[in-house]
Amino acid sequence: MLRNDDDNLELTRRDAMKAGGAAAVALGLGGTASHLTSLGEAQSTSLEYEEVPTACWIGKMDCSATAKKVGNRVVKYEGNPEDPRTEGSLCPKGQAQIEQVxxxxxxxxxxxxxxEKGQHGEWQEISWDQAMDEIGEDLKEKLQDDPRRVVFQVGRKKSPQWQEDAWVTGTSNKYGSMEKYGHGAACSDSGYRGQELIFATHGVSETDFENCEFFIGWGHNMTQGGGAHLCQITWPKQIADARDDQGMETVAIDPQRRNSGPYTDQWLPIEPGTDMAFWLAFNSVLVREGYIDEEYLTTATNAPCLVATEGDEDGHILRTDDAQDPGEEYTWADGELVWDEDAGEAVAHEEASSPENVALEGTYEVDGVEARPAFDLYLDQISQYDPEWAAEITGIDADTIDELAMKWGEKAKIGATVEVDGIEIPYRPVGMHGYHVAQQEMGVSTTIAHYHAAMLVGAVDVVGSTRVRKAKYDGPKDYREPFRDQAFHPEKITKEPDGPSLGGSMFHPIDSTAFSQSHVSQTNPDKYNLPYEPEEMAWIVQMANPVTSAPGVETVIESMSRVDTTIVCDPWMSETADVAADYVLPAATADKLQGPTGGWDGYADIEHIRFPSMDPLWDTKPDAEIYIQLAKAVDAYEEYVADINDELGLDGTDYAYAGADETPDDPSEFLRDGLDRWAQTKGKSLEWFREGNVITNEWDVGGGNRYAYTWGMDNGYGEFNPYDAKHEFYSETLFRLGERVDELMADSKFDDPVSEFPYLQDYNAYPTWREPTMYDSPDEYDLTLFSWHQIEHKQTRTANNKLLNEIAPKSAFRLNPEDADRIGVEDGDEVVLETHDAQNDETYQVEGVVMIQDGVKPGTVGVPHHHGSWKDPESEALDEGPSINRAIPSGPGYLGLDNGQAFQVRAKVEPKGGDSE
Known part of the structure; x- marks a missing residue:
């Protein structure tokens, strides 16, 4: 093995051959050659054909699949015709999972x-018993002292019941709450937080494509996009069907056209990171033109609620004297006052004489306090953001914004209804979709602004509209509750966080678990008031690779290298494992038993089990078995079993475990037995699923679907709130959180908190524009860099998948021809891309090749995520290119109030060999 000029590892073809033989055995690393050469004579000649029911292991939807197997070797994956979402298809990513095996x-x-950590690892192969003994003793010591000393970092979530659910919950029940972090801060969690704040539901906007007539794809690839639940087959098929069946018109808002082709009627190339300005102007047109669904706003939202405009309660919604604690009720808080025009007085929202009599505008006096409906305040707020203003910021022509908004308002058909199961349901055939695009500096507020466009016309969770919850949800969950609890009980927010994500503290009361910020925090423990330095902590990294998946790569390496004990559970020697792990626990890939699992496409979901395509290779184990053993290793097995009952839905049934003594001693038997018990709660058995069967739940419009259920329910509020949750059009929650954060920051060690943490400006009841921090960079950084996720890949987890790199091979620097001509480069030229961190005045460089495309907005440079990882020597010629995360800053200025990561930064590009080197 060699090191290149950047001190990165390079593997030669000879190294690859060695990795398949004696060297691989010594290092405990895999390789198809080493395994194949270990086959005995009998097995090598026994080539019986078998088809094994399984589930796609690599994609988002966990599609049902069939593994074609010869001997103990999978030779192909195909889709299962029993899956109603895919009808037997399997996308290229699903077929390419064979390479992962x-x-x-x-x-x-x-x-x-x-x-030592911080460098490429050298390893000793040990037994599972030794690993569990040593890890268990280390973790127990820390957990017993203070469970906050242990962090559980999860990345790719597949059948999480056995690891980040039962293991973390069970261990926390034994010792106290440990820190658990997801990877959504680098994915789409800013969008989730915005939706939770408004609707109390979990997800990011989706669309009822079967009934939609006008669709805005915000930051989505029309032909290869997805979202919270969709993947490479269902998304383009649903769009194509909607265009064919009801002539759905589509608009793409994206700095690059990508390969949308005939699926997009209009492309709006927006300046990256300015999306809030677009939506604010869009909404101002809706208000100006009167495209307002007053019935929706008065019955389902807090838009008519009276907000004090003076005194101690300024900015707060006024309530009756006997109003319930709003922090404890996140669905519909009784006692919020509205002005009943018929009665001529302020009354509790739910007690108004009728929706028609609830005022949306005006100034009123309530017990000597001046107050206005929240919507009236919105009219003042939105009026300053007209299309002419937005055009200067977004690069989208003012007339285009104006025309698009008016078309949205017209196509929404405000007042129209359809009959479903004998019930009149609102019909608003306009929808929007956003997901990864939410990861901007002001991502939470931008998400709220885009939802306002749907709310103004009443296009929320009705036929043809934007969806904010899955069909199978019969009511809101508790997704808004923790935020309201803190907002109305501000004493719960303190200066001292429990861990490096800073969640619940003055730094980030709303927490997306800081996939990159946690490492900024951990390298500055005093600044962020952390209870422990990394040298006192342990991290368990479950199927995550923050060293390349998170921006600020060098900061992540420094952070993870300082941690006292890091355990990485992963099938591969990831970069995180290589430079930071003390122990690597080898998980199986598609060669594992796992479940229950499933996914949904908006109209149907499936439940099934991922059966191992083949016997687990080498001495690897399914993740579930690893965490069953790890629960025993930390003496939390009783608690683990108790929570498995809950996670698998066994509680309250005849199939629940009565206690840990009832479980099989062998983890593999426990896993099979647990899955069989789960299957029995469904009226099935493990063998029934092993025959390739899946449980299907479908929700078709007109057949007991979500709309009829929602509007047919009696939730105790009569004509009000058919959603069973009041939607926060006016975010009193954010406003109150901001008050507490300002109070604590003013009494902190920071002389200028807003300068230190620019996102403090974003705790507003309504989205409020400010210029992103990146525009403080010098003028020489004349391009805006943006990054995106490709549907062909899965985070950085597939960076070395040679099959997927055949169809999505390069992280080349995409430039518009105008910019390429100005810079003096041609397609395929080698260049240096340099970015500037405007917050810290630091620069970062990466090298790569130029790809010139007309479909990239002038003044921008686009680089896809996923690459720059380990190079497979057999596909070295594909030249995957650099990891763009090396050029994206992390920390304040490039994250939002929820600590969600932004993926936009100012940059310049120069030919290689120029002054920048």
């Missing part, structure tokens, strides 16, 4: 580091 960087056995 035979990937040469798979870890063959538990490994223990023998050299």
């Amino acid at each position: 035979y990937n040469p960087y798979r870890v063959k056995a538990p490994l223990k580091r023998t050299n």
Whole structure:
């Protein structure tokens, strides 16, 4: 093995051959050659054909699949016709998962580091017993002292019941709450937080494509996009069907056209990171033109609620004297006052004489306090953001914004209804879709602004509209509750966080678990008032690779290298494992038993089990078995079993475990037995699923679907609130959180908190524009860099998948021809891309090749995520290119109030060999 000029590891073809033989055995690393050469004579000649029911292991929807198997070797994956979402298809990503099974960087056995962290690892192969004994003793010592000393970082979520659910919950029930972090801060969680704040539901906007007539794809690839639940087959099929069946018109808002082609009627190339300005102007047109669904606003939202405009309660919604604690009621808080025009007085919202009599405008006096309906305040707020203003910021022509908004308002058909199961349901055939695009500096507020466009016309969770919850949800969950609890009980927010994500503290009361910020925090423990330094902590990294998946790569490496004990559970020797792990626990890939699992496409979901395509290779284990053993290792097995009952839905049934003594001693038997018990709660058995069967739930419009259920329910509020949750058009929650944060920051060690943390400006009841921090960079950084996720890949987890790199091979620097001509480069030229961190005045450089495309907005440079990882020597010629996360800053200025990461930064591009080197 060699190191290049950047001190990165390079693998030669000879190294690859060695990795398949004796070297792989010594290091505990995999390789198809090493395994194949270990086959005995009998097995190598026994080539019986078998088809094994399983589930796609690599994609978002967990599609039902069939593994074609010869001997103990999978030779192909195909879709299962029993899956109603895919009808037997399997996308290229699903078919390419075979490469993940035979990937040469798979870890063959538990490994223990023998050299210092912060450099490429040297390893000793150990037994599972030794690994569990040593890890268990280390974790127990920390958990017993203070469970906050242990962090559980999860990345790719597949059948999480057994690991981040039962193991974390069970262990926390034994010792106290440990820190658990997801990877959504680098994915789409800013969008989730915005939806939770408004609707108390979990997700990011989706669309009822079967009934939609006008669709805005915000930051989505029309032919290869997805979202919270969709993947590479269902998304383009639903769009194509909607265009064919009801002539759905589509608009793409995206700095790049990508390959939308005939699926997009209009492309609006927007300046990256300015999306809030577009939506504010869009909404101002709706208000100006009177495209307002007053019935929706008065019955389902807090838009008519009276907000004090003076005194101690300024900015707060006024309530009756006997109003319930609003922090404890996140669905419909009784006692919020509205002005009943018929009665001529302020009354509780739910007690108004009728929706028609609830005022949306005006100034009123309530017990000597001046107050206005929240919507009246919105009219003042939105009027300053007209299309002419937005055009200067977004690069989208003012007339285009104006025309698009008016078309949205017209196509929404305000007042129209359809009959479903004998019930009149609102019909608003306009929808929008956003997901990864929410990861901007002001991502939460931008998400709220885009939802306002749907709310103004009443296009929320009705036929043809934007969806904010899955069909199978019969009511809101508790997704808004923690935010309201803190907002109305501000004493719960303190200066001292429990861990490096800073969640619940003055730094980030709303927490997306800080996939990159947690490492900024951990390298500055005093600044962020952390209870422990990294040298006192342990991290368990479950199927995550923050070293390349998170921006600020060098900061992540420094952070993870300082951690006292890091355990990485992963099939591969990831970069995080390589430079930071003390122990690597080898998980199986598609060769594992896992479940229950499933996914949904908006109209149907499935439940099934991922059966192992083949016997687990080498000394690897399914994730579930690893965490069953780890629960025993930390003496939390009783608690683990108790929570497994809950996670698998066994509680309250005849199939629940009565206690840990009832479980099989062998983790593999426990896993099978648990899944069989789960199957029995569904009236099935493990064998029934093993025959390739799936449980299907479908929701078709007109057949007991979500709309009829919602509007047919009696939730105790009569004509009001058919959603069973009041939608926060006016975010009193954010406003109150901001008051508490300002109070604590003013009494902190920071002389200028807003300068230190620019996102403090965003705790507003309504989205409020400010210029992103990146525009403070010098003028020489004349391009805006943006990054995106490709549907062909899965985070950085597939960076070395040679099959997927055949169809999505390069993280080339996409430039518009105008910019390429100005810079003096041609297609394929080598260049240096340099970015500037406007907050810290630091620069970052990466090298790559130029790809010139007309479909990229002038003044921008686009680079896809996923690459720059380990290079597979057999596909080295594909030249995947650099990891763009090396050029994206992390920390304040490039994250939002929820600590969600932004993926936009100012940059310049120069030919290689120029002054920038």
